[in-house]
Amino acid sequence: MEDARAVKEQAEAELKAQISGKDKDLAAKDVEIAELKRRLQ
Numbered sequence: 001m002e003d004a005r006a007v008k009e010q011a012e013a014e015l016k017a018q019i020s021g022k023d024k025d026l027a028a029k030d031v032e033i034a035e036l037k038r039r040l041q
Helices: 002-040
Strands: none
């Protein structure tokens, strides 16, 4: 049973890492969009 728990925890850790990576990508895109809007003004 320990192996199954370890596999589950590993999968959850990888999922959290993917989600935080996506959040960073979105934040960078928001900054980029704000900059482009500012240039259009």
